[in-house]
Amino acid sequence: MTLRxxxxxxxxxxxxxxxxxxxxxxxxxxxxxxxxxxALIASARAVARSLVVTHAELPQGDAAWYVEQAVNPITVDGYGDDWAPLTPWSQPFGTRGKLLLAGDAGGLYLYAEVRDTRRTRGDAMDGANALAADHLNLVLGNAAGQQRYLLESDAPGAITVRAQGPSVAGLPAEFPAQWQEDGSGFRIELSLPRSLQLQTLGIGAYVAEAGGDRMAVELRPLLDYSSALSTELASLAPERTQARVLSPQGWLLARSGKLDTAPGAHGQPGWFAALVYRSLLATRLEDANLWAQDVPRLDTPEVLRARAGQSVSVWRSGEERGSVVLSAAVPIEQDGKLVGVLLLEQASRAVPLLANRALLGLLLTSFGVLLVAGAILLLFATRLSLRLGRLRNAAERAQLSDGRLDGLFERGRFPMTDAPDEIGDLARSFERLFEAVGGYTDYLRTLASKLSHELNTPLAIVKSSLDNLEHALQERAELPPDAQPYLARARDGVARLGALVRAMSEASRMERAIAAAEPEDVDLREVVRGCADAYRPLAGARRLDCMLPDTPLHLHCAPEPIAQALDKLFDNALSFTPPDGWLRLSLRAVDGGAEIELANQGPPLPAAMQGRLFDSLVSLRDKATPGDAPHLGLGLYVVRLVAERHGGVASARNLDDGDGVAFSVSLRGMPRQRL
Structure with missing residues (x-):
């Protein structure tokens, strides 16, 4: 846990x-x-009882067709463009149909869609064929009775709907309609005058492919928004509440009042007071019912529970930011039967932050004092954390992964060594520690070059002494047979020591050369392609694949050290690849740079050695036999130096299929020198 x-x-x-x-x-x-x-539930129950006692026009029956209020003028053309605002509340009929009903001052409009992917057509003038073909059954009912109609057409366009059977007073013998169809089915649109005073409507679709009853209809009473019921509801609803009467299916029948949740309206608390209330005082609120003020049907949780016979209240967020709404829904029952749902809603004015202004003021004052104290402690802890963070960052920058220092003390002293407190003591201890580690690291880094220089003279003396000894023995007589193996072994040991000294000296020169390499803008694709072309003759019977990007890959880097690193990787991979094996050299762009990978067929890497492969004097090759040149394991060490010089890393892994290994070098580019 941090200090803060x-x-x-x-x-x-x-x-x-x-x-x-x-x-x-x-x-x-x-x-x-x-x-x-x-209190709101009690008011809702009183209003619901009053609606029943006053014999308000409430729906009867379990199901009905709802006539929505037309939002825009409707053109009867058989297309559903004018019905788009009403389509979310379409009413299903049968298994394939959807019905929309809308009304305005001009009349009653009907729009029906029937899913039918394989149309069966018949002669519209032949009644038998019309019943066998795909068609729509329509029944209109008024106080005098019910009249059946059949709608069918062989082609899209205007059709004339004629009555079936004896005529009924007040209902038309025929009326126009529009029939449209496409690959998904057919659509019918028609309009009827308001003067018909329809009470019921039946509708059913017959699709010949699916079969069924050709004359079947779903006959239901018609429901719509009632102005008379709304006027009566307005006289009964409490002040400053929004009241809505819904049918048992949730359709809007009447409405009065308006829900005003704007901040500052009618004593409604402002946005800041509401924010404090919702954050500190209010218990959980339900989500706001967005767009629920102007919809023809409500399916909110409280309405569903009221339709099941329960009285319920819900606190929810209002549509306006920071507002709170109380909603109460009660069932309207007549003779023990559900005939509707009454929904009362009001914006809360008394509760949010107005319950006890004195206690709230004291609470805000206490929180203000605590915030000031917490801010002071936070600033102190932040300053302390930043100082410790500077100390940590300096320690991490000073030492690299291989123990070398990056010249921190050449740019200045360790940070915060002049501080008089305990952090200053810690910084001074770190400074002394890194000075000692830096001196010892420098000694170890130059040890190889010193040893190679110091061992050259003793090796030369031993070699010349062996030559003189062999020459002196040959002058006297032929070398004894039992002495020749010992002399050969001595010469072999001197040769091996000489190779070791030369390799150590070469590694030191490579470190200096890599550190002094000058960067330039190069196309890495050409560098890798050139190396691959040079390696193919050396691969012999082995297959060497080169995978390069399609576009040039430019990077600010030193190309010669990169080529030397690839030489080391290829030499290492070639020694482990079978004579008939394969090698794969690939280059790809990565975020901020590039990555070169050389994979080869061969034995997998030991798990214990994967983290040490790129260290100096580490090798996985078999021990050399007498007479063979020794292998110091400096090649992969040079690869690591090249990767670190370019801000990247070198890594090795076993292939997923276990068929070989892959060595990769990531390059991030070198900084550009400023003139």
Missing amino acids: RKLLLVALCTLALPVAGWLYVRQMEALLREGQAQ
């Missing part, structure tokens, strides 16, 4: 008293909300 968090936890201990006051206010707020909810 620890100090903040200490500061939070002073929250005991304000928290007690906050819990008290929350409890009071919960009681007030409960009382307000019970």
Whole structure:
């Protein structure tokens, strides 16, 4: 845990008293909300009983067709463009149909869609064929009776709908309609005058492919928004509440009042007071019912529970930011049967932050003092953390992964060594530690070159002494047979020591050369392609594949060290690849640079050696036999130096299929020198 968090936890201990006051206010707020909810439910029950007693026009029956209010003028053309605002509330009929009903001052409009991917057509003038073909059955009913109609057409366009059977007073013998169809089915649109005073409507679709009853219809009464019921509801609903009467299916039948949730309206708390209320005092609120003010059908949770016979209240967020709405839904029952749902909603004005202004002011004052104290402690902890972070960053920058230092002390002293506190003591201890580590690291780095220089003279003396000894023995007589193996072994040991000294000297020169390499803008694709072309003759019977990007890959880098690193990787891979094996050299762009990978067929890497492969004097090759040149394992070390010089890393892994290994070098580019 950080220092800032620890100090903040200490500061939070002073929250005991304000928290007690906050819990008290929350409890009071919960009681007030409960009382307000019970009062609204009681008002809703009283209004519901009044609607029943006054014999208001409430729906009868379990199902009905709802006639929505036309939003835009409707043109009867058989297309559903004019019905787009109403389509979310389409009413299904049968298994394949959807029905939309809308009304305005001009009349009643009907739009039906039937899914039918394989049309069966018949002669519209032949009644038998018309019933066998795909068609729509329509029944209109008024106070005098019911009239059946059949709608069918062989082609899209205008059709004339004629009555079937005896005529009924007040219902038309025929009327026009529009028939349209496509690959998904057919659509019918028609309009009827309001003067018909329709009470019921039946509709059914017959699709010949699916079969079924050719004359079947779903006959239901018609429901729509009632102005008379709305006027009666307005006289019964409480002041400053929005009341809505819904059918048992949730359709809007009447409405009065308006829900005003704008901040500052009619005593509604402003946005800041509402924000504090919702954050500190209010218990959980339901999500706002977006777009629920102007929809023809409501399926909110409280409405569904009221339709099941329960009286329920819900607190929810209003559509306006920071507003709170109380909603109460009660069933309207007549003779023990559900005939509708009454929904009362009001914007909460008494509860949010107005329950107890004195306690709230005290609570805000306490929180203000605590915030100031917490801010002071936070600033102190932040400053302390930043100082420790500077110390940590300096320590991480000073030492690289191989123990070398990056010249931190050449640019200046260790940070915060002049501080008089404990952090200054820690910084000075770090400085002394890194000075000692830096001196020892420099000694180890130059040890190879020193040893190679110092061993050259003793090796030369031993070699010349062996030559002189062999020459002296040959002058006297032929070398004894038993002495020749010992002399050969001595010469072999001198040769091996000489190769070791030369390799150590070469490694030191490579380190200096890599560090002094000058960067330039090059196309890595050409560098890798050139190396691959040079390696193919050396691969012999082995297959060498080169995978390059399609576009040039430019990078600011030193191409010669990169080519030397690839030489080392190829030499290492070639020694482990079978004579008939394969090698794969690939180049790809990565975020911020490039990655070169050389994969080869061969034995997998030992798990214990994967983290040490790129260290100096580490090798996985078999021990050399007498007479063979020794292998110091400096090649992969040089690869690592090249990768680090370019801001990247070198890594090795076993292939997923276990058929070989892959060595990769990531390059991030070198910094550009400023003139």
